[in-house]
Amino acid sequence: MKVALSISTDPERGYDFVRHQYVPYLMSIGLLPIVIPNHLGDVRAYVAALDVEGLVLTGGGDIAPERYGQPNTASNELAPxxxxxxxxxxxxxxEQNRPVLGICRGVxxxxxxxxxGLVQDILTELGSRVHGKGNDAHDIQICDPRFADVIGADGLRVNTYHHQGISxxxxxxxxxxxxxxxxxGVVEGVFHREKPVIGVQWHPERPTPSTEADARRFRRFFEGGAWW
Structure with a gap:
């Protein structure tokens, strides 16, 4: 399956980029990622010409807080x-009912x-040191039995590279x-009730204890669609 792949951008230096791990990882679970530049006149026309069947939103910098109605208190590396x-x-x-996977910033x-909305800084707003680049991994609880069945467990250990999150x-x-x-209580995984949209806060494309469980879930999702 060909999927559109969102990528990072550096407005000051004038280029887009994607980390090396994404393309090999997505290919390993049966996807063919096609990168989508951030500076296009008509994004829809570009995607339509590529004939892609899904979308993967990658990690990166923070989302502009005005998009969720907050002043900027702790967001950085913004790229409107x-x-x-x-x-x-x-x-x-x-609109096309295509499968969407969000990774880290993507979720x-x-x-x-x-x-x-978002918690702009987990440490200062929630007082939690569980997340962020200083920790190799932490435990998460799978709180929906339909996902636990696919994953094969009601808990996982995952990597962590984020200072913002969803409460x-x-x-x-x-x-x-x-x-x-x-x-x-930080949210680590979400799904849309009616659309084939799923997101995780960790990085499955990087080394993580959850590698095998992630691969099972994402293959099931892109091959068979939403199971919830």
Whole structure:
């Protein structure tokens, strides 16, 4: 399956980029990722010409807080052009009922797109040190039995590379939670109630204890669609 792949951008240096791990990882689970530039005149026309069948939103910098109605208190590495490109990609995917996977920033973008908000800094707002680049991994709880059946467990250990996140209070109305960090309540996995849209807060493309479970879930998702 060919999928559109959102990528990072550096407005100051004038280039887009994607980390090396994404393409090999997605190919390993049966996908052929096609990168989508952030500076396009017509994103929809570009995607239509590529004949892709799904969308993967990658990790990266923070989403502009004005998109979820907050002042900027702790957000950095902002890229409004990327925010807009990904919003158009989500318009296309949801209208066409195409499968969407969000990774790290990607799950946050999904939540914002559907009307949710973000915790701009987990350490200062929630007092939690569980997340972030200083930790190799932490435990999560799979809180939806339909996902536990596919994963084969009711808990996982996952990597962590984020300082922002989704709280239950900030969850978009159209989304449900399937995974949570029991230590602090930070949402780790979401899905859309009616659309084939799923997102995880960790990075399955990087080394993580959850590699095998992630591969099972994502193959099932892209091959068979939403199972919830």
């Amino acid at each position: 052009t990327r925010d807009q490109t990904e919003s158009v990609l989500l318009d296309w995917a949801t 946050q973008m999904i939540n914002v797109y559907f009307g949710g 239950r209070d900030g969850l978009a109305p159209a989304l449900n939670v399937f995974a949570v960090s029991p230590a602090d």
